[in-house]
Amino acid sequence: MRPPILTLTTDFGGDGPYVAAMKGVVLSQVPNVQLVDISHRIGPQNVLEAAFVLACVVDTFPSGTVHLGVVDPGVGTQRRLIAARMAEQWFVLPDNGFLTYVARSYSVQDVFELENRAIAREPVSNTFHGRDLLAPAAAHLLLGRPPQELGPPRHGITRLPAVEPRRDGAEVVGEVIFSDSFGNLITNVPVEMLGETSPEDWDIEIAGHRIPGLTRTYGLQPPGTLVSLVGSSGWLEVSLVNGDASRFLDCGAGATVWFRKKG
DSSP states (O other): OOOOEEEEEESSOSSSSHHHHHHHHHHHHOTTOEEEEEESOOOTTOHHHHHHHHHHHGGGSOTTOEEEEEOOTTTTSSOOEEEEEETTEEEEEESSSTTTTHHHHSOEEEEEEOOOTTSSOSSOOSSOHIIIIIHHHHHHHHTTOOGGGGSOBOOOOOOOSSOSOEEETTEEEEEEEEEOTTOOEEEEEEGGGGOSOOGGGEEEEETTEEEESOOSSGGGSOTTOEEEEEOTTSEEEEEETTSOHHHHHTOOTTOEEEEEEOO
16 A cells, blocks of 8 residues: 655755654654655745745645645744645645645645644744644544544635736736746746747746747757747746756746737
């Protein structure tokens, strides 16, 4: 029988005790769990970045996977903690927009608010709900226990405002939502927004630079060339061949990108 899978996505960084503490809570209840670290280098309190990173991997995991996410600028306040079922997988995290991009592709099947303190790790810290509330809830689901025991059912999830690209005539306006470790600038514009057009039909503008057309992959242009292309997750991105576009352009998340149809 396949061991249960738990993924972790946090802004805790690579050092310190926080990630290990959450893993310890889960392992104490589910010793055979298979742990997968998606990322612990989300920008501090950057829920938008976390939402993008999580959405990029959901379709690669099997049904029954539990995703534990802790990017929680509202820790200790009245914001909700939830367990939501989407794509036949569970997401245990703050209801602060974390699931915005997952919800682009998958409908919300169930939502339960984490209110049952009998499942929590006591005493509950005011500043580390990932360890004391979210990790025990994730363990509860990994053990196959009823999700209804976590707390009352709720309807819907919170979504981040103003993260959708817009079409303005022959122009698509988006923004950078993530800069990866290579310095590639991933935008919130899915390739479908460009319609059935040739890659050469578009000019791209970002940070005062113009890029003529889309390229198929990085290596088709000379080193040092600024290019735009469709990334592996279907989002349009801006890259510097054999270089770092974020440094070259001196921009990152929040930068505006224009895709302008020629003619």
